[in-house]
Amino acid sequence: MNTPSQYDCPVLTNQILATDLDGTLIPLSDNPQNTADLPQLAAQLQSHHVTLIFITGRHFASAQSAIKQHQLPQPDWLICDVGTSIFHRQPDGALQTVDAYADHLGEIVAKMPIDELKQHLSTIDGLRLQESEKQGPFKLSYYADAAQLDPLVEQIRKQLSQTAAPYSIIHSVDPFNGDGLIDLLPSGVSKAHALAWWVEQNDLHQDAIVFAGDSGNDLAALTAGYRAIVVGNADRAVAQQAYAAHRAAGWENRLYLATHPATSGVREGCRWFGLVDREEALPQKLxxxxxxxxxxxxxxxxxxxxxxxxxxxxxxxxxxxxxxxxxxxxxxxxxxxxxxxxxxxxxxxxxxxxxxxxxxxxxxxxxxxxxIINPRAFPWTDQNWPGVDKRDLVIYELHIGAFTQAGDFQAATAQLPELSALGVTAVEVMPVAQTPGQWNWGYDGVNLFAVRNTYGAPDDFKHFIDACHAAGMAVILDVVYNHVGPEGNYLTEFGPYASTKHHTPWGDAFNYDEPGSGPVRQFVIDNALFWLQEYHLDGLRLDAAHFIKDDSRPAIVDELRRDVSRFAETVNRTIHLIAETNVFDQESLNDQVDRLAFDGVWCDCLMHAIYAHALPDLRIAHREYLAGDLAEALQHGFVYFGRDEKRIEASQRQDLSRNAQGKSYIESFIIGLQTHDSVGNHPQGQRIHQLTSKAFQKAAAALTLLYPGIPIIFMGEEFAIDAPFPFFVDFEDATLKQAVDSGRAREFPQHVWGDFLLPSQSDTFYQAKHDVPDRRDEEMFAWYRDLIALRKQGLADGWLSADRMTAGYDPQADIFFLRFRQDSATEIIVQTRLTGPSKSPGEAVTIPTEGTVLLSSAELPQTDDKNITLHPNQVVISKN
Incomplete structure (x- = not known):
């Protein structure tokens, strides 16, 4: 590789690559792509006349050996010995010490040369001098037992302080043999210091330098203001610190986080900064x-x-x-x-x-x-995140704007430890796509690839997701592919994005099935894959999937499922695709030709049956639920069936269960006690404890959190907060505001709307903020935490499954129950009495129990050894 032309006298150019060696330019031993990329990178650096500087912690002889062993290109300059020596290549190819730099270091240590420092440290037991070739006129290096490294470093620091020695100390553990390593350097001197001196001596601007590194020893140079490459194998903490420093300094486009490791990452970064040829293939992304x-x-x-x-x-x-x-x-x-x-x-x-x-x-x-957003700018730390299996999902639904007082991604991130303590394993975020105005539920999105500007920048959402993964929680995003919002929708000015034959109540339907609609379909599929790929999301929830109108075959929903499934096969984390169907749509859960099953569907029947049992006069759904539906909903998981939302009889539900060979379909139902719709469809946005009681909520929560479906908790439910969550929306178009306000009142005419806050009023949004400490019921939080913990134990022990469950209603005792068969002799029994405000609370009843009470939502008066008293709106979970 060392051709004669490489030994011409080096000329400083305006393109300079300064790179670390180990872990950066030197190929990794187990990476053949690194080995293949090295000669190509070397040739391109030479053809583009790039000045090359090696910056390494190795001593000079070791650096020379590495250049020869790995056939690295010959550098024009070599900074080695952890920044205590600089060499310049001569016309004959030899590297010669830069005396001016040695003089500079000599001035720093003039009052205590290195030999004098060695004498001061000779009294410290446990220090072993490294080999002579690893020492230098401005570097003193020791070995130490790794177990004694920190105490020895502390002794050295005290000695340096007592003698006012002009030296600093760096230490580490050798990753290859476990030795403790200690280096004493002139105060303030490092690889970054040497490079800065070299830049100043050559009267260069920082923009002329591209620095590549991988470790903490490179961090100072990575954050010194140069254009910087962090190779893909770098510790994520290094990438995060470099990112934070560049962001804090306001530097734009000076940091490149390579996806490939070592040599390949350097080549990747050099392409990005234009030091070498770029890829010929152009991106096909929109x-x-x-x-x-x-x-x-x-x-x-x-x-x-x-x-x-x-x-x-x-x-x-x-x-x-x-x-x-x-x-x-x-x-x-x-x-x-x-x-x-x-x-x-x-x-x-x-x-x-x-x-x-x-x-x-x-x-x-x-x-x-x-x-313009650089999708590679964020320093992800979730490379080993495996996702969450469907059976382990405990979903927490939240609205970014109302979840905190600040209403943005950063504030939401700060609340994650609380969700983790609750036992949540997945966060479902209501739509974040850009909508008009200052507040919105999120379903009026018009820029489907853009996060809402009031929530923060794209990197802020990525940080939220990364933090969720670090806390063990998946993130599922609510996306809207049935319509586009009415304001700011400029799609039709570009092309036939809107359907001329399908319509929705909320805005233009997408054109999925008319001539020339292929790019529209691709637009939506690209959007779904974009969120999963660039934002590392763990799943998507398709809003109102039954309103995604498409008469072609395969339908867009089927293509979407297919492509998401293909994407899932390329990543190492579990991906969930969920459809909001509101009822049991069996086709959505069955694999068929040209289509794949959804991982889950929102099935609201159990939730609405609970409402109907307690509040028979309340209407918060377009379907009618009766007070007697709860027992059937518990037994079968649903009351309504199919795309046409047909109410079916109990015998038909039995037949469907037999045809499905059991009740395992229930385990794909997303089931909650409350959702944004159930709360928001109430005229005042009231929550279930406000409509009934906190005791009722506790008793009912046991039925949903211990049901074999996938539980979902709506934000604030765990604290029984009083903050309402009414429907809110803002438009800059006054006509649209008025239309939405009046349309909302017509949507549920059975309610007396009176003087309730209108969707477009600011108070409607600001009253929905849920994180107010004095509104929190800590006892409710503890109850939810305990139910979730029991659920996880039930999954681990195997009894919490649909096929082991029987459910129903005991009219004589007025008790709804879930029974789970753990083994031939043991059952887990959930027994609850639900009494809404429209009913007489009735008397307490005595129920037999011969086993252990696992949980009770209220104090348990024991009547005798085998019986306990169950009051209205109380639940007891026992192991018999």
Missing amino acids: GATPIGDQSTHFRVWAPDRSRVEVEVDNGQTTITHALQLDETGYFTGIVPEAAANARYQYRLDGGSVRPDPASRYQPEGVHGPSQ
């Missing part, structure tokens, strides 16, 4: 995709337009670039002056300017410009 630190590829589908230009505001000037139209209606192009975080818009046929249909961020809302 929207703005950065392909380098200063250039972006744009792609938009606009078959109804003859000309599309992208206008990029880079903070100082606006650049207009014409995109090229292909035969399929896509406009594409690369803009060299467009860097990540710049804002842009599309000008259509020389007229109106519009945000990108696939915008990743709308910092000024739905009518403003889009922002």
Whole structure:
């Protein structure tokens, strides 16, 4: 590899790569791609006349050996001995010490040369001098037992302090042999210090340098203001610290987090910063995709337009670039002056300017410009996250805006320890796609790839997800593919995104089945995969799946299931695809030709049956539920069936269970005591304990949390908070505001709406904030925590399953029950009495128990050895 041309006298160029060796430029021993990439990287660095600096903790001889052993390109400069020596390559290829740097270090340690320091430290037992070749005129190195490393370092620090020695200490454990390593260096000197001195001596600007590293020893250089590459094998803490430092300093586009390890990651970063050739293949993603630190590829589908230009505001000037139209209606192009975080818009046929249909961020809302987002900028730490199996899901549904007083991703992240303590294993986030106005439930999204600007930036949502994974919780996102919101929806100005034959009550239906609709279908599928891939989500919930209208075959929902399933096979975490069907739709859970089953469906029958039992006059669903439905719902999991939401008789439910070969389908039902719909559809957004009592909530919660479906808890339920959750929405269009306010009143005419807060009023949103400490019932929290813990124990022991359950109602004792067969002699029995405010509470009843009471929602008066008293709105769980 060492060709004669490499020994010409080095000339400093304006493109400089400074790289660590071990773990960075040197190929990893078990990575053949690294080995293959090294000669290609070396050749391209040479052809692009890139000045090459090696910066290593190795001593000079070791660095030379590594260059020869791994056939590294010859560096123009070599910084070694942990930054205490600098060498410059001469025309004959030899590396010569830079005397000026030695003089610089000599000035630092003038009052105590290295030999004098050695004498001071000779009194410390346990220090062993390293080999002579590892010492230097400005570096003193010792071995130590790893177990004694920290105490010895502390002794050295005291000695340095007592003698005012101008030295600093670094220490580590050798990962190969376990030896403790201690280096004494001139005060403030490091690899980063040496590089900074070299930059200053050569009168260079920081932007001329690209530094690549992998470890904590490289962190100072990675955060010194140079353009920086963190290779993919770096400890995630290093990536996070580098990211945080760049963000705090306000540096944009100076940090590249490589996906590939070591050599391949260096090559990847060099491509990004333009030091070597970039990949020839252009991204096929919709929207703005950065392909380098200063250039972006744009792609938009606009078959109804003859000309599309992208206008990029880079903070100082606006650049207009014409995109090229292909035969399929896509406009594409690369803009060299467009860097990540710049804002842009599309000008259509020389007229109106519009945000990108696939915008990743709308910092000024739905009518403003889009922002270029670098999808690789976030330092994920969840590489080993396995996800959560379906059987282990305990879902907590939340709305980012109402979950905390601040109403953003950062504040939500701070609340995660509390959810973890509750026993939650998955967080389901109501839609975060960009909607108009200042507040919204989320179902009026018009920029489906962009997180809502009031919640934070894309990286803030990623941080929330990463933190959830670190806490052992999956994250499921609610997505809306049945319609697009009414304000800020500019899709139809680009192409035939909207259906001309299907309609929804909420906005334009997507065009999934008319001629030329293929790109619309791909748009939606790309969106689903985008959330899963770029945001590391663990699943999606398809809102109102029965309203995703498509007469073609395979239908868009089937294609979506297929592609999500294919994606799931490529990752090492469990992916869940959930449909909101509201009732039991058996087809959604069955694998068929050209379609795959959903992992779960929202089935609200049990929840509404509980409401109907307690509050027979309340109507919060379009389906009718009767007071007597609860027993059937407990036994079979549903009351209504199929896409047409047909109410079926008990005998038909029995037949369906037999045809399904048991009741295992129940384990795919998402079942809650409350959801955003059940609370929000009440005129005042009241919660179940406000409509009944806290005792009723406790008793009813046992039926849902210990049911063999997948439990879901709506935010605040665990504390029985009094904050309402009414429907709220904001539009900038006054006509839309008025239409929604009046339409909401018509939606549930059976209620007396009176002077209730209207959806568009600010108080409607701000009263929904749920994290108010004095509204919290800690006793309710403890009850939910205990129920969830018992549920997990039941899953571990095997008794909490649909096939081991019998359920029903004892009219004589007025008790609803769930019985789980643990083995031939043991049962777990949930017995509850539910009495709503419209009913007489009745008398306490005596129930037999010959086993152990596991949980009770109220104090248990014992009548004798074999009987206990069960009061109205009380539940007892026992093991008999």
